Amino acid sequence: MRLSILGCSGGISGDLRTTCLLLDEDTLIDCGTGAGDLGLARMIGIDRVFLTHSHLDHVALLPMLADSAGSFRNEPLTVYALPETIAVLKAHVFNSHLWPDYTVQPTPERPYLRFMAIRVGQSILLKDGKITALPAExxxxxxGYLVDxxxxxxxxxxxxxxxxxxxESLEKAENLRHLMIEATFLESSRERAKxxxxxxxxxxxxxxERLGRPVDILITHMEAGREEETMQEILALSGRFTPKAVSRGQVFEF
Ligand SMILES: [Zn+2]
Ligand SMILES: [Zn+2]
Structure with missing residues (x-):
């Protein structure tokens, strides 16, 4: 499978885009501002989006992606998320005030978007593998998600x-090769982080310390403007691992 990083920053400015990962040309994980760099043809090719949570940096372009691609597609865009995340998006985004309710628009028979609730531990089969929802706090x-x-x-x-x-979930993933994990705050902000x-x-x-095997560690979601300082702290504390900052445009085959 092939995963391309369209956005991996905690904020915007200049070349930075917020979280959006493209999986095999037809699937997105999160739909932050990175999604806006896809051309129309590639947007139309997106069949499903897996959301991690409802925060704006992870869903910002979902309303506009549904809108731009919708009239060119035969099937609704399927959005997988926790029931709580779906409730927030229905109440506050696709509510006919901030944006049209594309779960029933333009017509209830042919909507642009449909939501599918997922729960932690659930796996969804994809064309060439599967994706499983991981616990997070x-x-x-x-x-989080594990793509296998x-x-x-x-x-x-x-x-x-x-x-x-x-x-614990990662310990069970015996073929884990890449771990893309957030590091938003510096160590001095640990209370704020918790x-x-x-x-x-x-x-x-x-x-x-819990990882029993060598894993390629990719750091994401660092505070804009504090990336270098954060990476220095991470490298000083990471023991046998050598994490690298992930950047927009990187592609991983696994
Ligand atoms: Zn968040
Ligand atoms: Zn975020």
């Missing part, structure tokens, strides 16, 4: 603080 209900091609797998934490169950449901370099190091 954030300010709002959230999941059968040969190897790619885990993405979404937004989370240290979550015991997340690391309250807001984010990671620090020290919390990451605690998790890495």
């Amino acid at each position: 954030h300010a709002v209900p959230a999941v 091609s059968g040969q190897s797998s790619f885990a993405f934490s979404g937004d989370t603080t240290y979550c015991e169950a997340f690391w 309250i807001s449901g984010h990671m620090t370099p020290g919390l990451l190091a605690k998790g890495f």
